[in-house]
Amino acid sequence: MAEKRWVLRPLDPVRSHSLARELGVSPVLGQILVNRGITDSLQAERFLNPTLSDLHSPFSFPSMEKAAERLKRAITKRERIFVHGDYDVDGITATAIVSSFIRENGGDATPYLPDRFGDGYGFGRSGLSAAVALRTGLLITVDCGIGSRSEVEEAGRHGMDVIILDHHEVPEQIPDAYAILNPKMDGAYPFAGLCGAGLALKLVQAATVLMGLSEEHWQSFLDLAALGTVADVMPLLEDNRIFVIEGLKRLNRAPRTGIRAILETAGRKDSLGVREISFTIAPRLNAAGRLQHPSPALEILMTDDEGTAQVLASQLDQVNRRRQEIEASILEEAETLISGFDELPSVLALACADWHVGVIGIVASRLVERYNRAAFLACIQGEELKGSARGISAFSVVDALRACAPHLSRFGGHREAGGFSLSSDRWLLFQEALVAYGTSSVDREAFVPIERIDALLPSLSQVSSLTDEVERLSPFGPGNARPVFLVAGARLESVLPFGKDGRHLRLRVSRDSAGCCVIGFGQGRRAAEISGNDLCDLVGTLDRNVFQDHVENRLLLRDWATIEAERNDGMEHLRKLFRTLLSRGTPVSEGDSSWVLLKRETLEALSDSRLQGSSSLSEALRIFQEMGLLSDHPDGILLRKRGVKSSPQLSETLRRTRMTRRDATKRVPAGKDERRDLRAGGPR
Template sequence: MLKKKWLLKPEPNPDLVCQLQQELCVHNSICKLLIQRGVNSFKKAKRFFRPTTSLLHDPMLMKNMSEAVCRINEAIKKNEKILIYGDYDVDGTTSVAMVYSFFKESYENISYYIPDRYTEGYGISIQSIDYASENNVKLIVALDCGIKAIKEVNYAREKKIDYIICDHHLPGTTIPNSIVLNPKQKKCNYPFKELSGAGVGFKLLQAFCNQNEITIERANKYIDLLAVSIGADMVPLVEENRVLAQYGIEKLNRNPSIGLNAILINAKIHGLVNMRDIGFSIGPRINAAGRISHASKAVDLLTATNEDHAKKISQEVSLNNIDRRLLDKKTTKEALSILLSDNTHQNKKSTVVHNETWHKGVLGIVCNRIQDYYYRPTIVLTKNGNDYTGSARSVKGYDIYNAINLSSDKLEAFGGHKYAAGLTVKQENLKEFTSQFEQVVEETIQEDHLSPSIEIDIELPINQIQKGLFNLLNQFEPFGVGNEQPIFKCINVTAVKGTLRVVGKDHLKMEIMEVKNPKLRISAIAFNQVEHFDFISKGYSFDICYSLETNKWNGNQTLQANIKDIRIHS
């Protein structure tokens, strides 16, 4: 693993900090953190800490929204069969569960379809259109996919099937010949561009309610599913997403859907649910169904109306998640072995690794791990028929979607975002694509992109950590992209004698204190930092960057420092 650079953010203007502190009457450190996030007045602080639905934009501002609602109304009036279609990841399955459940309340002639990850692949499949045609479907609402499905939509039109595409991925130069809802498409005046796939679907539900004089509460019943999509898909947690996520998490804690509640029980999540729980416990279980089995199982769970049925499926997806972990670990080990034996890899700016036998369902996770290890733009591929298909992940600041686009003349298909993408390449073109991708990365990446770093918000000594401060920090939630959990720096600390121990294989648990102020101490966990054990056990002092969090264990909750990195004093 590469050594991380510590980047301390610039100190905010002291006058602004002082002014905000007078307005809010809170800790100086809280004011610094707020100003770093663009919150520099009482009015903005109120919107940040107490977001309301009045901050949500009118869904009719989205291009083609009126046409989408009219087409659904027409289908309902004519009793046409509607198919709700979505991708097999968390964003896709929560989108389908949300939209399907909403319309199923009052319209029976509706079903859903999730493509098989292995036989159909990502996006709208020809197989699904054939299925729709055979079952007399006249309208397909595609969620979290479809923005590049030009030929598939044309094929559907030949079969007299209409599409409403609700997507949030970057459009190509041409969009499908259908009703397209995507805030990123040209000439779309919707003010917020960073909705998740489920977010676009939710705007459709809002518009449908508004246009048909239905209470908005009918759509809000499913906002907990939307919060899960926002957290799992890692869209920026700012502006409208922050409002939607906050209300969704409130519902998840107050009155979760039967399916999500079954996951919470199975995952033994106690206390208030937060974005960390979504990212590390809820999301992986939903994803595991599509990775190991079939994602329709996840939708079946998320649309469950019977607790016993939900309990049974949640147990199944938890077993899928255990299998996924084992596969992930095995595949990562094999990928690292291939790269370590490649003498040319060390001098490259990118990583492309492939194997015929790897399980397609874990490639995205493995890609993340390889990227973490080498800290380069990374692609991991496996054999799928005559093609190689897989996932791409980038490093901070580098647009891997653009790099793939510049190398795309040898690709069969690709799509995604700045930091994550999926792609398919024919076996005979794999070597040439790998070479071309490396050349593009070498020509476009900057050296500082290849050095991992930790952005530190402010210095916060242990003696300033108080319960009131921590309670206010909790109100910065939901955390995520664009509103990251604050990272603090504390210098010259040491482990309290007798508290240091190894937990698991690679993690350190201890109590820490400042050398100059040993009376104040705090419990700490340092994941994957066992290499520092010998130095710390010998009494060496060290600097840390850390976040503050609640440690939930056996029904108890305690404050602890989550140490992100350690610098031992020599």
């Protein structure tokens, strides 16, 4: 059995084939583009080959000209400019962008990052006091500030103009700032997905224009904008996609001194992509703010001195190793607590006195990945419990916190994540309320993770060419996930566990005289489910691994299901019906020749047909559609006639039908012969 529910994304053969023909790509890539809302060649060209000229104008922000003019004046007049950031990678890179731009153009910039443990998140009293002490003229908050209404007002009373660059949710009452740049404000900007670093880049881009500087004065910070965008898990679309593409070019061509030192310390020599930012650079920059003050992370991004960079890189590497050890320890303890539940609850709410407040958020994310439950973790800090939460698609963290607000002293966040504080004597009541909220608001079906499949892989012989095409969609991330493929009916030739304790799997599969390597990272625990010569359906992403000049095209496994005999229950009836429908179809006049058109009048003539061992024709058509064998057409329906194998595992209708039959078999007291008839689909 698969661990997840498989859902094939809707098909549009006519449109995808037309787009593929215009672009000179395969119908598979055409379908993937159509499913991502890209339906014409102009859209496709801008997506596949974006340039800096495709960026939205920074002056699309209503307050941008005012903000950039104020920054220009402060630089020109050598006013004290206080740049207040945040302790995560987005806040750190945003601070580095604005501060470096000011200094490089002769201005007086003081960067400031809060301490997670002493100051807490955002622009607060400590940052305000520091700005006042410096007799600041212009205060710029990056990646924070939109919720700091009282602090902004007090800064104004001390003679400061405040410019807020923040991408977080906009409260009902916003601060009375000199200018606010927030893409989530109504009518603020054509793209709401910018992070703090993206906003910082937009501000210096606008200032570059107003100051009459060359474009390199803002484009030199594209690498930092890419780091912040990827680390903050922002949608890799529109401006963000361009930031990351152009930023990666700069990181690979000539990385800044500090980034080069981080990579050397980590032993990375390969070309950089999103994966390297996510798993090598960002964790080291984040580790500083998680366990101590984040200043080394900011300093390494702003230094040009190689010796200083090497020392800082070594420090960050050591802190990150300690973070990994703490994370592993907390995760193990959390798993032990979970194993004590008689039944997995609707929400995971766990607390331990000595867990580290800077690391529990990462562990919460790990638990969400493992159990597909929202996770709320808390530990003691000072005189109260402080917690971090991560959600799932069907569960809003901030809505849950609002529902449990009577038990909390403070909370905040959004749908996917949040933070909260409460008195330790309220924990059990909070835990109870949280689980009750989860039970009442989330259907248990939502706890079964869904694997959304982009396309059926036509042939294993096409893995190499499709990998080339898929890479044109990169960089991958939120909003532009790596395409997921189904390989149906593959023969398993070998199974080889590898890695520590056999935690990973290396498989060799074949189908139709072609073979492919399959890597299952973290799938070792399921090794006993399969053996050589099994037939199975595989779900995964295409990947190209290069090691010592050896290139291997492979499938990275996300899930699989062995093809068991019982799975064919009722399938022969469906196969016969499908062949009958195909025989009544006509060639498609436009689009992919692997489809035939079954006209509406023919369907209406068949509307009273029944399937032996199944249900109505409409139910069968729904099954075919879920399996990727049928698609809607203005004149009727399209049926796939050749070239691609599918899997019954894709059909939720078929799964529910079989469950209903099994339940009926268990409920109805029947004799031996009647039970046999029920399993076959009902008495005849």
